[in-house]
Amino acid sequence: MTQEFTTTETLDVRGQNCPMPVVKTKQSVDDLESGDVLEVLATDPGSESDLGGWADSTDGVALLEQDQTEMDGETVYTHYVRVE
Amino acid sequence: MSTDTPPVEDETEQLSRAELQARVEELESRLSDVEAETGDDGQKMSIIATKGTLDMAYPPLILASTAAAFGYDVTVFHTFWGLDILHEEHSKNLKLSSVGNPNMPVPNVVAALPGMDRVTTSMMERKIDGNDTATIEELIETSLDMGVEFQACQMTIDLLDYDEDDFYDGVRTGVGAATAIQDMADADIQLLV
Numbered sequence: 001m002t003q004e005f006t007t008t009e010t011l012d013v014r015g016q017n018c019p020m021p022v023v024k025t026k027q028s029v030d031d032l033e034s035g036d037v038l039e040v041l042a043t044d045p046g047s048e049s050d051l052g053g054w055a056d057s058t059d060g061v062a063l064l065e066q067d068q069t070e071m072d073g074e075t076v077y078t079h080y081v082r083v084e
Numbered sequence: 085m086s087t088d089t090p091p092v093e094d095e096t097e098q099l100s101r102a103e104l105q106a107r108v109e110e111l112e113s114r115l116s117d118v119e120a121e122t123g124d125d126g127q128k129m130s131i132i133a134t135k136g137t138l139d140m141a142y143p144p145l146i147l148a149s150t151a152a153a154f155g156y157d158v159t160v161f162h163t164f165w166g167l168d169i170l171h172e173e174h175s176k177n178l179k180l181s182s183v184g185n186p187n188m189p190v191p192n193v194v195a196a197l198p199g200m201d202r203v204t205t206s207m208m209e210r211k212i213d214g215n216d217t218a219t220i221e222e223l224i225e226t227s228l229d230m231g232v233e234f235q236a237c238q239m240t241i242d243l244l245d246y247d248e249d250d251f252y253d254g255v256r257t258g259v260g261a262a263t264a265i266q267d268m269a270d271a272d273i274q275l276l277v
Binding site: 015016017018019020022023025026027043044054057058059 | 146149150152153154155215216217218223226229230
């Protein structure tokens, strides 16, 4: 897949369930600077809807892309969040 | 629409403009007064946590930490058994009762037997662990990191014979119902759990 952006930071929340993917994404974003793109790796299937909803209602972040891939026998939900 | 409106005398128009200008200025000044009174414009959430069983400890903590991630200014007022969620020792040993809970796979007559709370609690703890659900302690520490204010009701601390040092660092003690009411009155979301 071609991406029109470059990931600057990765947050691995695989093996963590609601509400941790959203909460830790927010904590990571707070440490980033404008223009940075955070890649979030999650195994929580709810993270797709939750991160989308969070990004929608939060100022200063944009959800660029969400992917689903199989990794080591489990589904990994990858989210790309840009800090505006 | 008719275009032949009667000409307005210059003087009248001048007067009404001046009046309008004065009115706008008055409204602007009142608006800034109101804005100053209501303080900052951030969104707020107030939760009252009254239960101390393992299952009922989760909703206030999950909602508090998530609301903080959404940028809400969150306060959670813990009273009665809700205090156990903030109690450093008790929070690690919260129990689940199957008595009176038709969702549990144990009939009430069996659930009422001695030791059954321990059985149902460890069953739930295994499920929590297997489901990658965060522990109560993790949720409290994370919420504190995110700026959630946990309040421990002073009246029930005294009633239940707890000590202020029993609670997690960062928990605010010495607060009562009036503080909770004030937080609820200021909040955009209020919940009783």
